[in-house]
Amino acid sequence: MNALRRIALAQVPSMAIDEVVMIENSSILQDEVIAHRLGLTPLKTDLDSYNLPEECECQSEFGCPLCRVTLTMDAESTEGTRTVYSGELVSENPDIIPVSDKVPIIKLAKGQKLKLEAYARLGKGKNHAKWQPVAVCAYKYYPKIEVPSKECKDCSECVDICPKKVYTMKENKVEVRDLLACNLCMDCVEACPQKPPAIKVEWEKNAFILNIESSGALPPERIIQEATNMLDKQLAEFTKQVKAEVK
Numbered sequence: 001m002n003a004l005r006r007i008a009l010a011q012v013p014s015m016a017i018d019e020v021v022m023i024e025n026s027s028i029l030q031d032e033v034i035a036h037r038l039g040l041t042p043l044k045t046d047l048d049s050y051n052l053p054e055e056c057e058c059q060s061e062f063g064c065p066l067c068r069v070t071l072t073m074d075a076e077s078t079e080g081t082r083t084v085y086s087g088e089l090v091s092e093n094p095d096i097i098p099v100s101d102k103v104p105i106i107k108l109a110k111g112q113k114l115k116l117e118a119y120a121r122l123g124k125g126k127n128h129a130k131w132q133p134v135a136v137c138a139y140k141y142y143p144k145i146e147v148p149s150k151e152c153k154d155c156s157e158c159v160d161i162c163p164k165k166v167y168t169m170k171e172n173k174v175e176v177r178d179l180l181a182c183n184l185c186m187d188c189v190e191a192c193p194q195k196p197p198a199i200k201v202e203w204e205k206n207a208f209i210l211n212i213e214s215s216g217a218l219p220p221e222r223i224i225q226e227a228t229n230m231l232d233k234q235l236a237e238f239t240k241q242v243k244a245e246v247k
């Protein structure tokens with residue numbers, strides 16, 4: 001599980017702006033700051049149509065239509081101050097656009113202009129966080145709780161102490177209200193006045209709860225599928241190398 005989590009964070013590729021050519025910038029922000037903001041704007045990613053530049057056949061530092069997407073922006077404030085949002089980026093590929101068109105890029109005062117060309121490419125989170133397809137990726141054990149009605153005296157000590165409010169009293173009986181909220185802190189087991197404790201808290205041997213929040217670049221299912229495929233490949237490679245060493 002941890003290998004999958006780390007691959008999802010650091011190795012599943014996603015699209016992000018990597019280079020920006022400033023044509024005109026009369027705003028108060030430096031070119032670098034704007035480029036940084038553009039880089040961190042999540043872009044919808046199409047993993048099936050694009051190559052990682054290092055694996056692309058073109059092997060060109062400027063990229064080709066299979067490993068690079070050009071986005072342009074031509075913003076100007078003609079009256080008063082206005083905010084320029086990510087929605088004003090125009091992409092050459094309508095599938096590779098910002099996940100949200102409401103990411104503020106810059107504020108322009110009257111008469112100020114921002115004109116630029118940006119190049120997006122696939123990359124990996126291990127090289128820069130802007131290529132990380134997930135915001136949150138964490139897992140925990142799947143809890144297994146037993147409240148045997150025979151041993152439990154229904155004193156409600158465990159109900160009161162549980163910080164995650166896993167238990168509830170129903171008709172004077174202790175009941176599990178929200179199993180998945182349990183983080184296995186074992187406070188309930190320690191609070192139980194019975195010796196040995198009536199309540200039993202364990203975890204499933206082959207089940208986990210994975211909490212994954214995509215940046216919007218790829219659907220969470222796709223991120224896990226890609227991570228699984230990569231782990232498979234890496235394990236196969238590992239097996240091969242172990243054999244080679246034994247000879």
Ligand SMILES: [Zn+2]
Pocket residue numbers: 053056057058059060063064065066067068
């Ligand atoms: Zn290429």
